[in-house]
Amino acid sequence: MSSPAVAVPSRSKPAASKAKANLSGAPVRRLLAPAVIFMFVWMIVPLVMTLYYAFRRYNLMMPDVTGFAGITNFKLMFIDPTFWDSLINTLVLVGASLVITVSVGLGLAILFNRTFVGRGVARTLAIAPFFVMPVVTGLIWKNMLFHPVYGLLAWVFRHLGLNPIDWLAQYPMLSIIIMVSWEWIPFALLILLTGLQSLPEDQIEAVRLDGANRWQEFRHIVVPHLGQVLYVVVMLESIFFLTSFAEIYTTTSGGPGTATTNLPYYIYQSAFFQYDIGISSAAAIGAVILANIFSIFLIRFVAGNLNAGSRR
Amino acid sequence: MAIVELKDVVKNYGGKGSDAADNAVDRFNLTTRDGEFIVLVGPSGCGKTTTMRMIAGLENISGGTISIDGRDVSQVAPKDRDIAMVFQSYALYPHMSVFENMAFALRLKKLPDAEITARVQEAAKVLDIAHLLERKPRALSGGQRQRVALGRAIVRQPQVFLMDEPLSNLDAKLRVDMRAEIVKLHRKLAVTTFYVTHDQVEAMTMGQRIVVMLNGKIQQIDTPQRLYEWPANIFVAGFIGTPSMNFLRGKVGADKRSVANEHFNLTLTGARGDALAAHAGTEAVVGIRPEHLSYLAPNDPITENVLSGVVEVVEPLGSVTMIQVQVGPYRVTAQIESHLTVAMGEPIRLRCQTDKLQVFDATSEQSLLQAPAAS
Structure with a gap:
């Protein structure tokens, strides 16, 4: 100074x-x-x-075993089949939820972009799930919707003369995907809707006069216009999906077996069931790396797509 | 190239209790000649853009028919009307290169690549944008975007062009250049063109025929020269020409050739005077264009058809000087030669060119003069 x-x-x-x-x-x-x-x-x-x-020996059950562990934690993690299951589960959860939220969100966004009576109310209702906390989501779905005896879905099935499904036991991963998607469709809807609304009216008119039908209009004008917005949705959602935890914790607790154990839940289990902070930390590093790989691929993919779209 | 015919076309946006008085466009009738350049002009909200959008099919018509070369297209989708439109905002596709923007419609038509390239190259050459074909719209200036928008329209070789205030986003100088270029382009392509503008100078310089509109109604359809010389009513007379026409209210005199009140007495000569014969005693508005008033030296003996007043405003424009003169209750604008020195507050006398006067009925606002038949 x-x-x-x-x-x-x-x-x-x-x-x-x-x-x-x-x-x-x-x-x-x-x-x-x-x-x-x-x-x-x-x-x-x-x-x-x-x-x-x-990189430390750090197990709460063995407080006297300390010191530098080298890559032992990673070795142990890589030979743990649960880790590989959790990795695959994570990818399945992220991939499926992305596809569902983006496609359903886009469909709803196109619907809500039209004018109809009660649009404001319908839009608010459609967005509502986003404001429900993940824990609450898990509990509602588990006890009120998926439950094979008291659940709404079971009731519907019975009325249709079908056998109720014990969703969380029979289709655990699908159930988790449904819950996560239910929570995140509003997010995709909101962002894609703002994207659609920012599309200038005269471009649509221009493309209609140029002789495009509805599909061509969507394919050549709406989708390229939404490119950036889709990118934002996919980026943010994949990061959030990678860290899904509360829905799993409150419903299946990673089970049955390892059917719904994803990476965050594996990290949690390592730390608070096996009390092995070392392995847990190693898995967390793995999750960080996975998230980074995801973003790199996404950036490459989206950037490449945008360039290709402009060349074509 | 086509003949476009609009018959009793009506647009009403509906709403509760709307009737004919709410028509955004009211009984629009017009038949173009093949390859004609029609300008729709009028103040904001007069229905000119709505009319154009109805021709394009972007707006449903509430009544009447629109036909192109005898084929009724009133219920035909925009894409099947074979019409190209240039938008005010250009509406270029931002993610496509200039080439792709221009080629897009042709690709949708599934033309062979060689022909698409040939057509785009040809149009680009005509519009002088051949060096920009690889660029994206955002890397272009306003004038270049305008050219691309025109190019996108002409590569399609449509039957009809529609242009919706295409020059309004350009700066003044560029606008004048593009005006000339669009006219040149039209000469070359000879495609029937509808051009919407609110700028009467654009209308006068570009149009082969001009449709003047107000409140959804056609006021007059005529060539620029005849609009200027024989405006059908007070609105058209005031709208065409800058600065606008002066209007003085008086009464048609007993001599059936003059319009007068206590502040002036103007006698019409020639055919214009004859037309007043049937209207002796009618309350009338006389219209005088500023360029038909000339400075009269104080010692000049002429006293007929003279307006005397006091100079209120002097606006030298270089080539000419505009002055505003208070004549009794009227503020009269006159265009005088720039070498004359007049000072504010001085008395002045202005002489009217009596063979150029307009006379309108004071209540109906329609012209009392008979325009000669169009040649």
């Missing part, structure tokens, strides 16, 4: 000139500091600690 070049004798001025000096110093850094510190404490520190634990 530089002191004022000119000495000012008066009493009231030093404070003012000091404030001035502060401002002309590095206000940018100072103003950014709270945000940077916050980010550091909440993101970098836990990440580094996870990384640290991943």
